[in-house]
Amino acid sequence: MENINRDIESENENVNFNARIDLSPLQQAVEAIKTEIGKVIVGQEEFVEFMIISILANGHTLIEGVPGVAKTITAKLIAKTLNVDFSRIQFTPDLMPSDILGTSVFNVKTNEFEFKKGPIFSNIVLIDEINRSPAKTQAALFEVMAERQITIDGIHHDMQPPFLVFATQNPIEQEGTYRLPEAQLDRFLFKIDVNYPNLEEEIAIITGNHQRKDVIDFDAIQPILTADKIAEYQNTIKDILVEDHLISYIASIVINTRNNPNLYLGASPRASIAILNAAKANAAINGRDFVTPDDIKRCAKGVLNHRLVLTPEREMEGFTTEKVVSQILETIEIPR
Numbered sequence: 001m002e003n004i005n006r007d008i009e010s011e012n013e014n015v016n017f018n019a020r021i022d023l024s025p026l027q028q029a030v031e032a033i034k035t036e037i038g039k040v041i042v043g044q045e046e047f048v049e050f051m052i053i054s055i056l057a058n059g060h061t062l063i064e065g066v067p068g069v070a071k072t073i074t075a076k077l078i079a080k081t082l083n084v085d086f087s088r089i090q091f092t093p094d095l096m097p098s099d100i101l102g103t104s105v106f107n108v109k110t111n112e113f114e115f116k117k118g119p120i121f122s123n124i125v126l127i128d129e130i131n132r133s134p135a136k137t138q139a140a141l142f143e144v145m146a147e148r149q150i151t152i153d154g155i156h157h158d159m160q161p162p163f164l165v166f167a168t169q170n171p172i173e174q175e176g177t178y179r180l181p182e183a184q185l186d187r188f189l190f191k192i193d194v195n196y197p198n199l200e201e202e203i204a205i206i207t208g209n210h211q212r213k214d215v216i217d218f219d220a221i222q223p224i225l226t227a228d229k230i231a232e233y234q235n236t237i238k239d240i241l242v243e244d245h246l247i248s249y250i251a252s253i254v255i256n257t258r259n260n261p262n263l264y265l266g267a268s269p270r271a272s273i274a275i276l277n278a279a280k281a282n283a284a285i286n287g288r289d290f291v292t293p294d295d296i297k298r299c300a301k302g303v304l305n306h307r308l309v310l311t312p313e314r315e316m317e318g319f320t321t322e323k324v325v326s327q328i329l330e331t332i333e334i335p336r
Helices: 002-018 026-039 045-056 069-081 097-101 135-139 141-148 199-210 227-237 246-259 269-283 293-304 312-316 320-329
Strands: 062-064 086-091 101-106 113-117 124-128 149-152 157-158 165-169 188-193 262-265
Touching: 026 045, 026 069, 026 227, 026 269, 045 062, 045 069, 045 165, 045 188, 045 227, 045 269, 062 199, 069 086, 069 124, 069 165, 097 135, 101 149, 113 157, 135 188, 135 293, 141 149, 157 320, 188 269, 188 293, 188 312, 227 269, 246 269, 246 320
Parallel strands: 062 165, 062 188, 086 124, 124 165
Antiparallel strands: 101 113, 149 157
8 A cells, every 4th residue: 555655646746747847948048148158258157157047037237346357248248148128338427317317308399308218228238337426326226226117207117128237346446436335236136256267267268369369259149038038037937936944044044144243234125035036047047946955055145245234343354245144154054
């Protein structure tokens, strides 16, 4: 009788497995995007993968790194693999909110004001050196990043999906920059730190540049995903299975940031939701329709690092938010 029950349970498991989400088209699309990026970019696999995760999770991304590590080029290449509208905005100290959002212009023919859309009205918006503009201009992004709409003269203008902001900033140079406020940092799903390449990657970069004769052919990058496919895959991510004990695990991580003696400011509930969505996307690109603790741990660092503020004492001691997040992940028991 026990053998019969085991056979029945095994058959049920096979039925359930066969009825799960088919993630092979999504995985193939992700690999195709990586292949297209690899035509130009050497290394930076984690950077590219986190960018893809942010697209699937429908979240904005802050890219931080020293000059010359291909932050902007990689973001442009990823945008090229998506068959959607793209715009780039170079932030400068004299940039005004109307330069981004648009402005109302008086039409002498109709005797009425007409709204002229700014460059923010696009699907993928690359903001180069976002910390170069003052608070007034940075604040213009608050509503559009959080609600994917802007309000001009009391009229709401919706962004066409997908709407994603990729923003870069330089962590080293402080002269002529304006630190992003915590309220704006919280609107980014990820902050991705782009590091220097290793020796082998550096050699490959130099060799590739020499062979291309210092020319990057952006037209050689083939579009992989359309707006409809992006929306389809974003909806697929929402169906990824997350067990209750893993939801509790995410909550425990975020709650710990609020009670941590090393931190002056912890993470908000928006961070909890961001970890959840990013973990789902990470599971999907790895061919799983269920989230594991490793998905959560991998995504938690990119989600939390820019949302936390150290106490002045810990900051003076040379602590980093990355170290605090690592300690939290090591401390909290991983659910089995």
